[in-house]
Amino acid sequence: SNGFTTAKVELRELGNTGLKLSCVGFGASPLGNVFGPVSDDEAIGSVREAFRLGINFFDTSPYYGGTLSEKVLGKTLKAVGVPRSEYIVATKCGRYAEGFDFSAQRVTKSIDESLERLQLDYVDILQCHDIEFGNLDQIVSETIPALQKLKESGKIRFIGITGLPLGIFTYVLDRVPPGTVDVVLSYCHYGINDSALEDLLPYLKSKGVGVISASPLAMGLLTERGPPEWHPASPELKSACQAAAMYCKERGKNISKLAMQYSLSNKDISSVLVGMNSIKQVEENVAAAVGFQLQS
Numbered sequence: 001s002n003g004f005t006t007a008k009v010e011l012r013e014l015g016n017t018g019l020k021l022s023c024v025g026f027g028a029s030p031l032g033n034v035f036g037p038v039s040d041d042e043a044i045g046s047v048r049e050a051f052r053l054g055i056n057f058f059d060t061s062p063y064y065g066g067t068l069s070e071k072v073l074g075k076t077l078k079a080v081g082v083p084r085s086e087y088i089v090a091t092k093c094g095r096y097a098e099g100f101d102f103s104a105q106r107v108t109k110s111i112d113e114s115l116e117r118l119q120l121d122y123v124d125i126l127q128c129h130d131i132e133f134g135n136l137d138q139i140v141s142e143t144i145p146a147l148q149k150l151k152e153s154g155k156i157r158f159i160g161i162t163g164l165p166l167g168i169f170t171y172v173l174d175r176v177p178p179g180t181v182d183v184v185l186s187y188c189h190y191g192i193n194d195s196a197l198e199d200l201l202p203y204l205k206s207k208g209v210g211v212i213s214a215s216p217l218a219m220g221l222l223t224e225r226g227p228p229e230w231h232p233a234s235p236e237l238k239s240a241c242q243a244a245a246m247y248c249k250e251r252g253k254n255i256s257k258l259a260m261q262y263s264l265s266n267k268d269i270s271s272v273l274v275g276m277n278s279i280k281q282v283e284e285n286v287a288a289a290v291g292f293q294l295q296s
C-alpha cells in the first residue's frame with residue numbers, strides 16, 4: 001500500500017493530561033472569517049477532511065470573529081457527526097470583541113456561553129486568552145482558581161494559558177501550585193522566522209505542562225498569498241517573507257510546507273496549530289506532517 005496517502009498524522013501526548021493530540025491541530029479562527037469569508041460548506045468540508053486524515057484537535061475562542069468561530073465550529077462538528085470522545089476541543093476565556101475581562105465572574109459565565117455556541121457539554125481545554133493584556137496576578141489568584149472550579153464541575157477537563165510574550169508563562173507557572181495549569185499555547189515563536197519558544201521547552205517539560213505551538217505560518221506571513229490587512233508585522237518583515245516565499249517558489253518549493261515541517265520537527269511540541277479554511281489547506285498541512293513522519 002502507499003503509505004503516503006493512507007498514513008494519518010501522528011498523535012503526541014500533551015504534558016501530563018493523558019490527552020493525545022494530532023501533531024497538526026486545526027486552528028478554527030479562520031472559521032470566524034478572520035482571514036476572509038468562509039461558507040458553511042467549506043467549513044464542513046475542511047473539518048470532515050481533517051478527521052479523515054487523523055486530525056483530532058480543534059482550537060477556537062469567543063474572540064475569533066466575535067463568537068462566530070465557536071458557532072461555526074459547533075455547527076460543523078455536529079454536521080460531521082464524529083463521536084464526542086474522539087476529538088479534543090479547546091476554547092478560551094477572558095478576551096472578547098468587547099475587550100478583556102479575566103474576572104472569576106466573567107470567565108465562569110463565559111464557559112456556559114461557549115458550550116452553548118459549540119453545542120457541547122464540556123470542552124477538553126479552557127485557556128485564559130492572551131493574558132499579557134490582563135493583570136497576571138489576577139490570572140494567578142482569581143482566574144485560574146475559577147477555572148479549577150469549572151474543572152470540578154466537569155465543564156472543562158484541563159486548564160491552559162495563552163499569549164505572545166514568553167515571560168508570561170514562567171511568571172504564572174512559578175506562582176501556581178504544580179498541576180494547576182495543564183497547558184500553554186504559544187504562538188509565532190516556533191517557526192522559520194522565530195524559534196524563541198525552543199529555550200523555554202525544558203522548563204515547561206520540568207513543570208509537566210503540555211505545549212501547543214500556534215501560527216506556524218506566522219499568521220499568513222509564510223504563505224505565497226501573504227498576510228491579511230490587519231497583520232502586525234513591520235513592512236520590512238512582510239517584504240522579507242514575501243521575498244522568501246518567492247525564492248522557494250522559484251525552486252519548486254512551497255514556503256508553507258517548509259514552515260510546517262520545521263514547526264512539526266520538535267516532538268516536545270504536542271500540536272502545531274495551523275489556521276485552515278479549505279480542504280486543500282488541510283490536505284497540504286497533513287501532507288507536510290506525513291511526509292515528514294516518513295522521512296524521520
Ligand code: NAD
Pocket residue numbers: 026027028029030035059060129130162163164185187214215216217218219220223224256257273274275276277280281282284285
Ligand atoms: P497561521 O500561521 O496558522 O496562518 C493561518 C493562515 O494561513 C490562514 O490565512 C490560512 O488560510 C493560511 N494557510 C493555512 N494552511 C495553508 C497552506 N497550506 N498554504 C497556504 N496558506 C495556508 O495563523 P493562525 O490561524 O493565526 O494560527 C493558527 C491557530 O492557532 C488559530 O486559528 C488559533 O486557533 C490559534 N492561535 C491562538 C492564539 C492565542 O491563543 N493567542 C494566537 C494565534 C493563534
